[in-house]
Amino acid sequence: MSVPPPPGAQNTDPRRRIPRTDHLLAHPEIAAATATLSEHVVRDVVRAAQDRARSGQITPEQVLEEVLVALGGRPAASLRPVLNATGVIVHTNLGRAPLSAAARQALADAAGYTDVEFDLTTGARSRRGAGARAALLAACPEAEDALVVNNGAAALVLATTALAGTGEVILSRGEMIEIGAGFRLPDLIASTGAQLREVGTTNRTHLADVTDALGPRTGCVLRIHTSNYRVIGFTSTVPVRVLSAPCREAGVPLVADLGSGLLAPEPALAEEPDAATALRDGADLVIASGDKLLGGPQAGILLGRGEIIARLARHPLARAVRADKLTLAALEATLTGPVPPVLEALRTDSDALRERTEHLAARLGGELVAHDGRVGGGGGAEVPLPGWAIALEPELAGPLRIGDPAVVATVRDERCLLDLRCVPAEEDERLVAAVDAARALRGAAR
Known part of the structure; x- marks a missing residue:
């Protein structure tokens, strides 16, 4: 049998002091x-603080302070800008290419209503992304x-789907690449329903x-640049210029x-393939990426013969993988604007970098x-870019990452290294x- 609480005991419950x-x-x-x-986000923050008070993790008097701290300076998006002091230009974990000022302005301008598929002169519908094209x-x-x-x-999926269908895609075993997070390009091709026809050996x-291997079921011959690794020693590959004639003859x-x-x-990367040369x-x-060495937004770029591009554009999958207006705007501005940060960092003068770093x-x-x-970012594999860094005490790496601004450095040989190559002056x-x-x-944590 429960004992009833004494008169007024309910009023002593601290939860009654939690602000409404x-x-x-x-x-x-x-x-x-x-x-x-x-x-609703503000209400969720308020309720979270109230729940912490109800569970006794904080006092009712601390609820207001906790809400104010949680909301103080909180942006609508959780992504935080960082200073990339690693010396890695196209850093996948840090968003790959930093956009140029021109591309950022183009993003802001395109954020509202735009003429992305509208001809302002005639008032009729126009081709999407005409400026970027x-x-x-x-x-x-x-x-x-x-x-x-x-x-x-998406560009690779569209190309193999539209050109091969359920037919064969011929690919060298030496080009069956795995990129980040266990993502394998052969698996991607197979997912389209095409049959992968492996030829040659690894080396x-x-x-x-x-x-x-060419035959009536061949949909296309695929040549993939091994951008994130190199095979050296007893090796042999077939260049595009050698493959082109038999492919053209076979249709x-x-x-x-x-x-x-x-x-x-690109003079700084003499062995890196480029679209103009391949064509x-x-x-x-030719398939290229907009957010790698081009230095623009994430995008898949397809360049080539008019009839091939038209065939891809007509395929139903093209609608599912099309670029949005923000990507198109930023890509166009990257191409028509000044040299983007990625290429500036790639072409950094070593002497100038040393002087700045020394200072x-x-x-x-x-x-x-x-x-x-x-x-x-899978480019320039094993190509060093000679430069300089500031060596500091290794214990600074963690506090730098959680600071404002957040700074991502490299810890090596018990030193925190700050490479200024990708840090704007x-x-x-x-x-x-x-x-x-x-x-x-x-020092405060000691």
Whole structure:
């Protein structure tokens, strides 16, 4: 038998002191948060704090403070900008290519209503992405036509689906690539329903391997650049210029997947393939990525013969993988604007980088050390980019990552290395402040 509580005992329950939801939402600072956050997000933050008070994790008097802290400066999106001090230019985990100022402005301009499929002169519907297409053809005049989809994998899926259907795609065993997160291109091709016809061996594929496989079921011959690894030693591959003649004679499209996004030769990466050269060498279709060495937004770029591009554009899958207006705007601005940050970082002068790094190293009490940058993102495999870095105490790496601004460095040989190759010069003062704050945080934690 339960014993009834003494008179007034209910009033001693601390949960009765938890501020009411309507009172909290009426607080000026909480109400102001709805300018950047939706009402339901603000309510969720309030309820979370109230629940913590009900469970005894905080006192009722701490609810308001916790809500204000949770809402303070919180953006609508959770992605945080970071300073990339790793020296890896196209860093997949950090969003690959940083967009140019022109591309960022184009994104902002395209965020509202735009004439993406509308001719303002005639008032009639127009071709989607006409500006981006024109910019691509101007940058790569070797192509008769161009098509933009949402990423490189989508471009490969569209190409193999439209050209091969349930037929065969001929691919060298030495080009059966696995990229990040266990993603395998042969599996991607097989998912379309096409039959993968493997030829050659891992290290050596000859022209006869390809020509012997050509037949009535061949939908296309695929040449994939091994962009994220190299096979050295006793090797042999068949260049596009050698493959083109037998493919043309057999009436089979030759597709070159570059992996990266170079539209023309890049002196800093002499062995990296580019779209212009591949097309001149006889490729019927070239696949490139907009967010790799091109330095633009994530996009799959298809360049080549007009009839091939038209065939892909008419396929029902093209609608499912088409690029949105923001991608088209940013891609066009990347192509027509100034040199994007990716190419600036790639072409950084080593002496100038040393001078800048040496200056900041002196300010930070760090050591100037030689440090090779990398292209990253599956481009320029094993190609070092000679440069310099600031060596600091390794314990700073963690506080730098959680600071404001967040700074991502490299920890190697018990040193925290800050490579300035990908850090804009105008961010130097913020970088110095971030290191000072990280040291202060580390000191307070001792």
